[in-house]
Structure formats: structure tokens, C-alpha cells
Amino acid sequence: MEKTSLHPLMFIVLVVVTTFLMGSSFTVGKIGLNYVSPLLLVGLRFTIAGLVMAVLVRKSGKPEKLADWGRIFTIGLMQTAGVMGCIFLSLRTITAGESSILTFTNPLMVVMMGTVFLGIRYRLLQWIGAFVGFIGVFITLGFHLQLTVGTLFGLGAAVFWSIGTILIKQWGSRFNVWVLTAYQMLFGGIALLLMGLTLESPKLMINPVSITVILWLAIMASIVQFAIWFYLINQGDPGKTSAFLFLAPFFGVLTGWVLLDEVVEWYVYAGGALIFIGIFLVNWTFKKGTANLEGDIEKMAKPLNS
Structure with a gap:
């Protein structure tokens, strides 16, 4: 897409x-848990979203190699199944804001x-940001390290998201971004559905509220949200744009x-x-030409993508 x-x-x-x-x-997801079990709810969300997007991108270039489909499947397991599974399981015991x-x-x-897996060297300011942020996590947990099941799942979602971010930066240039988004959601959604049917006692109450929740999560909170976010990333500095992610937990609270x-x-x-x-400190690019988090990872990923 040409930048304007x-x-x-x-x-x-x-x-x-x-x-x-x-x-x-x-x-919205926590409301949905009154009617649908966690893994089944998020599985329905992303299977529906993935199917709709797969139809929309059916004429776009899809991978020809089985290995590339395996990469998309792996990203789906991390970015969709891992992240969203942990989020919805955490909502059973902690607040949506937490x-x-x-x-x-x-x-x-x-x-x-x-740093550990890609050997990226970050600026001092980014390390200060990471240190400040992790102090914030400690305080958010109530000034103690006694982790409840809900907080463990919440932190697990962040871990899976981080792994997914690195994998996308490593492999993402191989794919059309919309094809990657569609099929990683679809594969992750199917995996969540299978887990919802086997690892938990499935619950599904069909009523106007549950249908509205599922459709809102699948269409508005997945397809529309992804479309707007990718558009903004494409139109501006990814590092600066990503710094505004702090607004998401604000709206969650x-x-x-x-x-x-x-x-x-x-x-x-x-x-x-x-x-x-x-x-903010980790992501924000204060000076023109200064490296940012996404740019650093992308630079490390390019040799592996060529």
C-alpha cells in the first residue's frame, strides 16, 4: 500500500x-464468559474472523511451500491461540482491566x-523503559510476587505475544500481510476450538447477548481492529504508532x-x-533516524528472510 x-x-x-x-x-469477552466457556468463545471468535478474512483475501498470493504454511500455523499458535487463550482464561479470575x-x-x-534470542543491542533508554515497566508489573500485582492463576495467564498472554512478534518479524516478509493475518487467525482459532472441546467442559448458551458478543469480537474487535491498526502502521512510523498501544489497557480498565x-x-x-x-520509552523514536523496537527486530530478521 502506498503511503499517503x-x-x-x-x-x-x-x-x-x-x-x-x-x-x-x-x-466484552468477560461478558461473553457468562454464556460461553473461555477457549470455546475465543475459538469461535477467531475461526469466524479467520474464515471471513480468508474469503476476502482469496485472490491474494498464498504460500506455495508447505514449510511456509507451517510458519503461518506456528504464528497462529503463538499470536492467536496462545495469546487469546491465556487472555480469556485469565478473565475467569481477574478483572478485564488487570x-x-x-x-x-x-x-x-x-x-x-x-536480546537473548536475536542478539539485538538496545539503547540505554529502552532498557530503562523495560526496567520501569517491570517495576510497574510488580506494583500491579500488589507489591508481592504471589502470582494467582489469573495473573499467570495474563503474563502468559504477554509472553506468547512477544514470541509471536519476533516470529512475525522473522518470517513476515515471506507473506502478504493480509493473507498472513487471515490464516494465522484461522489456524489459531481452530486450535482454540479443539482445545475448548477437549481441555475444558464446553458451555455454549445461544441467545441474543452471546451472539452479539461473538460477532462483535470476531468482526469489530478482530477484522476491523486489525485493518485500522495495519493501516496506521503502514501510514506512519511503526515505533511511534506502537507507542499509542498504552491506550488499549486504559480502555480495558x-x-x-x-x-x-x-x-x-x-x-x-x-x-x-x-x-x-x-x-513509551521502549517504543518511542525521539529523534529522526533513531532505531526503535520494531526496526531493530526487523533489521535482525532480514538476513533470515532473504
Whole structure:
């Protein structure tokens, strides 16, 4: 897609819309758990979204090699099955706001994984951001390291997301971005459906609320949200755009409070603020030409993609 000038006001509107869809999906998902078991709910969400997108991209170039389909399947297991499975399992025991905050610590974990597995050298400011962010995680958990099942799943979502990010940067240039998005969601959704039918006691109550939740998560919070986000990434600096991800957990907390009357302790706000500052420092490009998180990973990935 050719980049065109995007009006600052339109950029702000689109950022708010896409991050609202990201963040509010935690709350909508928690509502859905009243009618559908966690893995089955998220499996239905991404299987539907993946099928719709697969139809939309049917004329786009699809991989010819079996190994490339295997790569897409692996990304789907990490980015969709791993991330979303952990999120929806976490929502059984912690608030939508807490789950969204923990999940969106993934940029901090990418710094650690990028150093260990890809040998990326980050700037001091990025390490300060990671340190500040992880202090925020400690505070968000209540100033102690006693992890509940819900918090473990929330952190697990961030770990899977980080792995998915690195894999996409390693292999993503092999694929049309929309084909990759469609089929990784479809493969991940099918895996979640299978897990929902075998690893938990399946529950599915068909009523207007459950149908609305499933369709909202599949269409608005998946297809529309992905489309807007990829458009923004394509139109501007990916590092600067990614820094606005801090708005997603904000909307997760806000919608949880408005729709579910969730009470969020003060230390969750304090820890969340430090996490957002850490993510900002990790992602933001302060000077023209300064390396950013996505750019660093992409540079390391290029030799493996050629």
C-alpha cells in the first residue's frame, strides 16, 4: 500500500478507535464468559474472523511451500491461540482491566527476548523503559510476587505475544500481510476450538447477548481492529504508532469499570502508569533516524528472510 499523508486529527481518531476496540474486547469477552466457556468463545471468535478474512483475501498470493504454511500455523499458535487463550482464561479470575494491563506488557518482554534470542543491542533508554515497566508489573500485582492463576495467564498472554512478534518479524516478509493475518487467525482459532472441546467442559448458551458478543469480537474487535491498526502502521512510523498501544489497557480498565462495575485498586493504576511509561520509552523514536523496537527486530530478521 502506498503511503499517503494522513491528517493528524484523522490519525488520532483512528488510533482511539483501534485501541478502544483492543481494550474493550477484554470487557466484552468477560461478558461473553457468562454464556460461553473461555477457549470455546475465543475459538469461535477467531475461526469466524479467520474464515471471513480468508474469503476476502482469496485472490491474494498464498504460500506455495508447505514449510511456509507451517510458519503461518506456528504464528497462529503463538499470536492467536496462545495469546487469546491465556487472555480469556485469565478473565475467569481477574478483572478485564488487570488482564489488559498484564497482556500489554509484551513490548517489555520483546526487549528481553530480542536480546537473548536475536542478539539485538538496545539503547540505554529502552532498557530503562523495560526496567520501569517491570517495576510497574510488580506494583500491579500488589507489591508481592504471589502470582494467582489469573495473573499467570495474563503474563502468559504477554509472553506468547512477544514470541509471536519476533516470529512475525522473522518470517513476515515471506507473506502478504493480509493473507498472513487471515490464516494465522484461522489456524489459531481452530486450535482454540479443539482445545475448548477437549481441555475444558464446553458451555455454549445461544441467545441474543452471546451472539452479539461473538460477532462483535470476531468482526469489530478482530477484522476491523486489525485493518485500522495495519493501516496506521503502514501510514506512519511503526515505533511511534506502537507507542499509542498504552491506550488499549486504559480502555480495558475504563470499559470494565463502566460495563462491569469492576473495582480497580489504586496500586493497579500506579503500576499500570509505570508500565505505560516503560512501553513509551521502549517504543518511542525521539529523534529522526533513531532505531526503535520494531526496526531493530526487523533489521535482525532480514538476513533470515532473504
